[in-house]
Amino acid sequence: MKDKAILEYEGKKYEFPVVEGTEQELAIDIKTLRSSTGMITLDPGYKNTGSCESAITYLDGEKGILRYRGYRIEELAEKADFLEVAYLLIFGELPNKEELNQFHEDIRQESHVDEEMKKILDAFPKSAHPMGVLSSLTSALIAFNPSSVNISSEKEMYHAIIRIMAKFPVLVAWTMRKQKGLPLDYGDDSLGYVENLHKMMFKRPNKDYVKNKIVIDALDQLLILHADHEQNCSTSTVRITGSSHAGLFVSLSAGISALWGPLHGGANQAVLEMLEAIEADGGDTQKYMNKAKDKEDPFRLMGFGHRVYKNFDPRAKIIKKAADEVLGDLGIDDPILSIAKGLEKVALEDPYFVERKLYPNVDFYSGIIYRALGIPTEMFTVMFAMGRLPGWIAQWREMRLRGEPIGRPRQVYIGENERPFVPLKKR
Ligand code: ACO
Numbered sequence: 001m002k003d004k005a006i007l008e009y010e011g012k013k014y015e016f017p018v019v020e021g022t023e024q025e026l027a028i029d030i031k032t033l034r035s036s037t038g039m040i041t042l043d044p045g046y047k048n049t050g051s052c053e054s055a056i057t058y059l060d061g062e063k064g065i066l067r068y069r070g071y072r073i074e075e076l077a078e079k080a081d082f083l084e085v086a087y088l089l090i091f092g093e094l095p096n097k098e099e100l101n102q103f104h105e106d107i108r109q110e111s112h113v114d115e116e117m118k119k120i121l122d123a124f125p126k127s128a129h130p131m132g133v134l135s136s137l138t139s140a141l142i143a144f145n146p147s148s149v150n151i152s153s154e155k156e157m158y159h160a161i162i163r164i165m166a167k168f169p170v171l172v173a174w175t176m177r178k179q180k181g182l183p184l185d186y187g188d189d190s191l192g193y194v195e196n197l198h199k200m201m202f203k204r205p206n207k208d209y210v211k212n213k214i215v216i217d218a219l220d221q222l223l224i225l226h227a228d229h230e231q232n233c234s235t236s237t238v239r240i241t242g243s244s245h246a247g248l249f250v251s252l253s254a255g256i257s258a259l260w261g262p263l264h265g266g267a268n269q270a271v272l273e274m275l276e277a278i279e280a281d282g283g284d285t286q287k288y289m290n291k292a293k294d295k296e297d298p299f300r301l302m303g304f305g306h307r308v309y310k311n312f313d314p315r316a317k318i319i320k321k322a323a324d325e326v327l328g329d330l331g332i333d334d335p336i337l338s339i340a341k342g343l344e345k346v347a348l349e350d351p352y353f354v355e356r357k358l359y360p361n362v363d364f365y366s367g368i369i370y371r372a373l374g375i376p377t378e379m380f381t382v383m384f385a386m387g388r389l390p391g392w393i394a395q396w397r398e399m400r401l402r403g404e405p406i407g408r409p410r411q412v413y414i415g416e417n418e419r420p421f422v423p424l425k426k427r
Contacts, residue, residue: 002017002018002019002020002026003018004016004017004018005017005018005028007033007037009037009039014033014036014037016028016029016030016032016033017029019053021053023058023060027050034410040410040412042412045307046236047307050231051231051236051239051407052231052239052399052402052404053402054230054231054395054398055069055092055398056068056069056089056228056230056391056394056395056398057069057089057228057229057230057391058070058230059229059230059308059309061306061308061309061310061311062310062311063311064309064311064312064313064314065314066229066314066315068085068088068089068227068228069088069089069092069093071088071094073224073225073314073315073318074314074318076088076224077221077224077225077318080094080224081192081193081194081220081224082193082194082220082223082224082227082387083100083103083104083192083193083194084100085224085227085390086165086227086389086390086393087099087100087103087390089227089228089390089391089393089394090161090390090393090394090397103162104193106162107162107165107166107193108166108189109162109166110162110163110165110166110167111166111167111169111170111186111187111189111196112167112186113141113144113167113170113171113174113186114144116144117137117140117141117144117171118174118184120136120137120140121133121137121174121175121178121184124136124178126178126179126181129260129378130175130176130179130378130379130381130382131256131257131259131260131266131381131382131385132260133175133178134171134172134175134256134382134385135253135256135257135260136253137171137174137175138164138168138171138249138250138252138253138256139249139250139253141163141164141167141171141249142247142249142250145160145163145249147159148160148163148164148247148248148249149247149249149250150245150247151247151248151400154401157248157397157400160247160248160249161248161393161397164248164249164252164389164393165389165390165393168386168389169187169193169196169197169200169386170186170187170200172197172200172201172382172383172385172386173185173187173197173200173201174200175379175382176201176375176376176379176382177201179376179378179379180376182204182205183205185199185200185203186200187199187200187203188209192216194216194219194220194223195211195216197219197386198215198216198219199211201375202374214326214329214330215326215330215373218322218326218369218372218373219373221318221322222319222322222366222369222370222383222387223383223386223387224387225315225318225319225362225366225387226315226362226366226383226384226387226388226391227387227388227389227390227391228388228390228391228394228395229388229391231395232264232307233258233259233261233263233264234255234256234258234259234264234265234388234392235255235388235391235392235395236258237254237255237257237258238251238252238254238255238392238395238396239251239395239396239399239404239407240407241254241255242396242399242400243399243404243405243406243407244406244407245400248393248396251392251396252389252392252393252396255385255388255392256385259381259384259385259388260381262302265363265381265384265385265388266381267302267303267361267363268303268363268366268367268370268380268381268383268384269367269377269378269380269381270302270303270363271302271303271340271363271364271366271367272336272367272368272370272371272377272380273377274288274301274302274303275336275339275340275343275367275368276336278339278343279335279336279339283335283339283342285339285342285343285346286346288301288343289301289343289346289347289350292304292352293350293352301343301347301353301358302363303360303361303363303364303365304347304353304358304359304360304361304364305356305358305359305361306359306361309359309361310357310359311357311359312359312360313359313360313361313362315361315362316359316360316361316362316364316365319362319364319365319366319369320360320364320365322365322369323337323365323368323369323372324337326369326372326373327368327369327372330372332372334368334371334372336368336371337368340364340365340368344360344364347360363384366380366384367380370383
């Protein structure tokens with residue numbers, strides 16, 4: 001039994017239980033704070049607020065640790081494939097062969113997207129950002145799968161999960177093909193999940209698709225590294241949307257919108273655009289470091305810093321190594337990789353970054369690999385969404401199964417006090 005936390009205010013003492021997680025993280029349980037004291041807590045950006053108890057992902061930002069369901073990210077990235085990791089995140093255990101085959105078979109049965117969805121895609125201009133298109137298509141799927149909306153049993157939940165795991169890669173591929181002017185394709189169910197995704201994205205109408213193992217393995221690893229990251233901005237959005245009992249697909253669509261921002265998943269696109277701008281500007285990394293440090297300049301070093309990692313992001317370490325290997329294996333000499341490494345070296349020695357504990361995050365090197373794999377820059381965040389899909393699903397499922405209450409933060413009002421209405425002619 002942990003000690004209680006005591007709050008003292010205006011001569012009165014209030015006691016609150018302290019909750020301990022399985023990794024000895026401590027939290028003050030303030031469920032009764034308002035009813036006992038009349039006060040609330042104020043924590044913009046939720047920097048100190050735990051929104052839930054969760055058994056999915058553990059991370060220690062100080063030590064640079066990330067584990068899915070207890071398994072180290074380094075081990076999963078090396079030894080598992082994306083579909084196994086998706087199963088692990090969603091259902092809590094690594095699947096045995098039979099379970100994995102069944103999971104994959106169920107997904108294959110649902111891999112068709114209604115032809116009418118193509119009309120919706122058609123209505124978007126080619127210039128539309130793929131994240132906006134993906135979010136809209138994910139939401140539109142509800143109209144074609146109405147039984148996935150009101151979920152009252154685990155069986156219905158399973159079906160909704162299978163449907164979105166099956167249809168989402170098709171939407172991802174269509175989003176890119178639309179932009180590139182390629183005919184839409186349904187892929188090939190005889191292939192592995194990630195290989196099929198790759199084929200759907202890249203198959204040309206006048207050419208046979210040839211599998212490249214280096215490319216598929218790199219893509220698989222990137223998807224695993226993005227698969228979950230506990231209560232980040234998009235995941236919290238998925239959970240809070242779903243907490244009103246909105247369906248899975250629309251909760252995911254909300255999560256995709258949240259991921260789009262450059263301070264979150266959109267950083268991978270922003271990093272590459274930044275590296276390209278530095279290259280076009282003569283490769284002077286110091287100039288951009290100075291801009292990032294200048295408080296008068298809105299420029300930030302994209303791909304650096306993280307709300308919870310105050311040490312190396314373990315995913316960034318894996319991706320940096322993978323970037324070297326993939327570019328080497330594919331025989332690509334990308335000057336942008338050297339610029340990124342140069343920038344990282346300068347930043348890691350610069351007191352501004354050292355004092356603020358700003359390290360490269362998952363997005364710093366991922367864009368370089370995506371680019372080597374032939375994925376257009378505007379699609380980078382879509383690839384992040386593809387990877388994050390099982391994490392969002394797992395978090396949504398956990399929230400629903402635990403019967404969590406609707407998410408509804410409070411506020412401290414700082415506006416006008418009551419005042420009389422002034423008629424228009426007197427204003
Ligand atoms: N470049 C320059 N300075 C930075 C950067 C950066 N990338 N990141 C943080 N800082 C500075 C801030 O200006 C602030 O300085 P101050 O204390 O002198 O005011 C200090 O470091 C703390 O930064 P905050 O913005 O308060 O940290 P917060 O936790 O709110 O933000 C965030 C984290 C949004 C990731 C931030 O580091 C950032 O904007 N990074 C660049 C965008 C990015 O790469 N996002 C992807 C994150 S990973 C992901 O979502 C998948």
